[in-house]
Amino acid sequence: MKQLEEPVNGRLKIFFILNRRSGNRNLNDLIKLIDQKSKSHPFEYTIHFLDSFLTNLILKEINQYKPSIVAVAGGDGTISLIASLLSGSPIPLAIIPFGSANGMAKDLEIPVEIEESIEILLTGSIKKIDLIKINDRYCLHLADIGLNARVVNRFEKDLKRGLLTYAKHLFGEMFFLKNYIFHIVYDGKKIRRKGVSITFANASKYGTGAVINPEGKLDDGKFELVLVKPFPKIKLFSIVWKMFTNQLHTSDYVEIFSCKKAVVFSNKKTTLQIDGEVIGKVKEIRLESLEKVIKVIVPKY
Numbered sequence: 001m002k003q004l005e006e007p008v009n010g011r012l013k014i015f016f017i018l019n020r021r022s023g024n025r026n027l028n029d030l031i032k033l034i035d036q037k038s039k040s041h042p043f044e045y046t047i048h049f050l051d052s053f054l055t056n057l058i059l060k061e062i063n064q065y066k067p068s069i070v071a072v073a074g075g076d077g078t079i080s081l082i083a084s085l086l087s088g089s090p091i092p093l094a095i096i097p098f099g100s101a102n103g104m105a106k107d108l109e110i111p112v113e114i115e116e117s118i119e120i121l122l123t124g125s126i127k128k129i130d131l132i133k134i135n136d137r138y139c140l141h142l143a144d145i146g147l148n149a150r151v152v153n154r155f156e157k158d159l160k161r162g163l164l165t166y167a168k169h170l171f172g173e174m175f176f177l178k179n180y181i182f183h184i185v186y187d188g189k190k191i192r193r194k195g196v197s198i199t200f201a202n203a204s205k206y207g208t209g210a211v212i213n214p215e216g217k218l219d220d221g222k223f224e225l226v227l228v229k230p231f232p233k234i235k236l237f238s239i240v241w242k243m244f245t246n247q248l249h250t251s252d253y254v255e256i257f258s259c260k261k262a263v264v265f266s267n268k269k270t271t272l273q274i275d276g277e278v279i280g281k282v283k284e285i286r287l288e289s290l291e292k293v294i295k296v297i298v299p300k301y
Contacts, residue, residue: 012043014094014121015067017058017082019050019074022098030073030098030114041122050078059085067091069297071121075099076141076207080275083294084138087131092295094121101207101276104141107218108298125300128292129218132202135286139202139274140294142212145266145285146180146197147228149273165208179230180270186225186262193255198264199226200287210243213256221291225257225264262287 016034020027031047038045046065048058062070062085071094072082079095086093097105097112108127110117132139177196184191201224204216213224231239231253242248249256269281 012069012122013065013067014043014045014069014071015062015065016045016047017050017070017072017074017078018047019072019078019098022074022078022100027073030096033115033118037118037122043122050074055081055085058082062091069094069121071096071118073098075102076104076275077277079104080138080140080277083131083140083296086295087138087290087293090295092126092297094124094297096121099207099276103205103207103276104203106207106209107141107203107205108296110298120299121297123300124297126295127219127298129294129296130202130221130223131290131293132200132223133286133288133290134200134272134274135282135284137274137279138290139200141203141275142206143200143272143274144197145264145270145272145282146195147177148197148199148212149271149278150176178268178270181267182227183265184225184257184262186257186259193227193229195227195229196231197228199224199228200285201226202289210240211246211248212243214246214249215256215258219292221289222258222260223287223289225259225262227255227257229253229255259287260289 018027018030034045048061070082070086070091072079073096076099083093095105095108095110096114096117097110102112105112105117110120132143134143180195182193182195182198184193199212201213201216203218204213205211213226216224235253239251239253242251248254264285266283269283272279272282272285
């Protein structure tokens with residue numbers, strides 16, 4: 001892992017992107033903290049408020065400012081958007097957890113405390129990680145079709161977090177549980193499976209703490225297809241418990257496939273979410289791992 005270096009002139013330039021709509025934290029407190037840090041750890045900075053997702057405008061401002069670091073304060077969806085813009089760029093991405101769940105930050109062991117995350121931005125190390133290309137979009141963390149996608153949609157709108165909240169929404173979706181037939185082609189293999197959901201996992205766990213992909217690594221050039229098969233309703237809390245105790249891979253109702261490329265066909269349209277953002281309903285999903293195309297600042301190890 002490469003150590004973060006300062007520019008030749010000895011002064012960092014940081015381009016902050018702040019999403020006003022993420023989470024429920026006080027944005028003014030964050031702005032004051034950035035200003036304080038710029039004086040105690042001298043660096044130049046500018047702030048872009050992400051009021052719209054006009055990627056061309058964001059790229060134009062980044063290119064004009066020529067920053068040493070792009071720092072994003074937002075949830076997983078905001079971070080994923082900016083990561084896709086920085087794909088292949090030498091500019092590292094810094095994450096300031098400002099969403100409601102902050103799953104990607106937790107996977108990278110970036111503390112959710114704002115002051116600590118800014119300190120890591122200034123003193124951390126650079127790690128190269130993968131992206132998943134999903135149809136015409138990019139996934140940094142986790143994406144789903146089916147049951148999990150609908151649960152995530154409910155969960156993201158809830159102010160409460162943790163096992164009980166997740167279980168509540170999962171139970172609510174059980175009344176609308178649908179079974180799908182998935183035709184999956186991955187790394188030259190073809191399989192047919194019945195399922196209620198598939199997670200496309202670059203990482204390992206949701207911001208809830210639920211571990212969907214125990215073997216997930218962000219920098220191995222692969223992603224996992226985590227298939228949840230149809231299960232009796234009586235097994236619901238057993239599955240949730242296994243997710244929160246890092247044992248989902250031991251369930252009789254779960255299969256995990258590791259791959260670099262895949263195509264998934266569903267027999268009927270199903271909800272797709274990518275990094276906490278509901279995209280819509282789809283029948284075909286094309287996936288490809290993009291190996292180590294993003295530089296992210298993480299805590300020193």
